[in-house]
Amino acid sequence: MAAAPSSSQVRVGVRIRPITCKESSEGGKQVVEANSFDRTVSLSKRKFTYDSVFDSNVSNEDLYSSVAPPLLDAFLNGYNATILAYGQTGSGKTYTMGSEAGSSNDTLGLIPRFLDAMFASLFDQKNKSVQSVLKSPSKSDSADANPQSPSLVGFKVSASFLEVYGEDIFDLLDDNDDRESLKLREKEDGEVFVVGLRKTPVVNAAAAMEVLNTGTMNRTTAATLMNHTSSRSHAVFTIHLQQTTRTAEGVDITTSSNMTFVDLAGSERMKKTGAEGERMKEGIKINEGLLALGNVINALADETRLNSGEKVYVPYRASKLTRLLQDAFGGNSQTHFLACVSPSDTNASETISTL
Numbered sequence: 520m521a522a523a524p525s526s527s528q529v530r531v532g533v534r535i536r537p538i539t540c541k542e543s544s545e546g547g548k549q550v551v552e553a554n555s556f557d558r559t560v561s562l563s564k565r566k567f568t569y570d571s572v573f574d575s576n577v578s579n580e581d582l583y584s585s586v587a588p589p590l591l592d593a594f595l596n597g598y599n600a601t602i603l604a605y606g607q608t609g610s611g612k613t614y615t616m617g618s619e620a621g622s623s624n625d626t627l628g629l630i631p632r633f634l635d636a637m638f639a640s641l642f643d644q645k646n647k648s649v650q651s652v653l654k655s656p657s658k659s660d661s662a663d664a665n666p667q668s669p670s671l672v673g674f675k676v677s678a679s680f681l682e683v684y685g686e687d688i689f690d691l692l693d694d695n696d697d698r699e700s701l702k703l704r705e706k707e708d709g710e711v712f713v714v715g716l717r718k719t720p721v722v723n724a725a726a727a728m729e730v731l732n733t734g735t736m737n738r739t740t741a742a743t744l745m746n747h748t749s750s751r752s753h754a755v756f757t758i759h760l761q762q763t764t765r766t767a768e769g770v771d772i773t774t775s776s777n778m779t780f781v782d783l784a785g786s787e788r789m790k791k792t793g794a795e796g797e798r799m800k801e802g803i804k805i806n807e808g809l810l811a812l813g814n815v816i817n818a819l820a821d822e823t824r825l826n827s828g829e830k831v832y833v834p835y836r837a838s839k840l841t842r843l844l845q846d847a848f849g850g851n852s853q854t855h856f857l858a859c860v861s862p863s864d865t866n867a868s869e870t871i872s873t874l
């Protein structure tokens with residue numbers, strides 16, 4: 520039985536998008552009420568409380584400022600961080616995460632904003648350490664210039680992008696039409712990895728976004744070939760960072776951390792979609808994966824709430840998705856789980872189930 524370290528932090532938030540033209544034209548009325556002060560969301564007679572609540576007026580920029588800084592900090596300090604977007608099709612997951620083609624500056628989502636801030640911080644740190652070496656070329660002088668903080672002497676960034684469809688894992692950076700399902704393996708130290716997954720080196724935010732866009736296109740093409748829509752799979756985009764810092768004593772230390780963005784499969788209930796045959800089997804697999812993920816998030820959130828160092832059993836082994844995310848959630852990691860919902864009464868039953 521694996522018990523998660525007590526220091527992981529999980530926050531759960533909800534974002535309510537504006538009502539769409541389609542919902543209005545179908546006579547949809549706004550029935551979901553958000554209160555960002557007491558962090559509650561109400562629908563009919565039910566009220567739910569979260570760590571963060573974002574109503575339909577909250578811009579992507581404001582959402583980023585609220586959600587991302589602690590995760591970026593943790594990531595740059597060598598810890599893993601994860602943002603997951605969950606919700607029914609059309610609830611705003613892509614809009615929130617940010618791989619929507621042609622986004623304007625205002626509507627840029629979490630991923631491009633995160634990449635910009637991350638590279639800006641890394642280049643800034645690197646410049647500062649170069650400047651301090653130029654000012655005081657001898658090692659002892661350089662240490663004297665900044666005796667406390669280690670300086671960043673180098674970093675490498677790469678990106679990987681995969682999808683989990685049922686119990687299969689596919690590399691979205693593999694252009695072949697007949698992609699093979701990849702295997703999950705565990706190293707001796709317990710680290711879980713995907714055998715053969717490509718990691719593309721990226722030198723700036725634009726290059727990382729190019730990787731995201733290539734993978735998103737491959738995901739759509741593969742979904743069409745397999746006769747389903749891309750929202751039936753979970754997409755996992757990971758930024759891998761390796762940093763070498765030099766201590767005041769001149770010792771180099773290398774740390775690795777991963778920032779993972781997960782766009783989860785649509786949470787549609789099969790009764791509503793009228794799924795049958797293959798679609799029904801596919802829906803059952805998706806629901807099993809989401810249920811397993813829900814149990815893991817609940818266990819980690821309990822642990823965060825208990826905050827007593829008490830070990831809570833986290834059922835990672837219940838699905839491929841949760842096994843895959845085990846390292847992202849473990850250690851001193853930071854996770855923000857963001858549920859996206861429609862405000863309209865025409866989607867009320869899906870929204871209740873998401874909430």
Ligand SMILES: Nc1ncnc2c1ncn2[C@@H]1O[C@H](COP(=O)(O)OP(=O)(O)OP(=O)(O)O)[C@@H](O)[C@H]1O
Nearest residue numbers: 535536537607608609610611612613614615750785
């Ligand atoms: N907060 C928001 N503000 C303005 N428009 C939004 C917002 N959230 C979503 N939208 C719009 O709603 C539509 C559906 O959003 P989106 O494509 O992000 O949903 P999704 O959950 O990713 O759907 P799918 O699971 O099918 O990919 C899009 O046209 C998007 O631009």
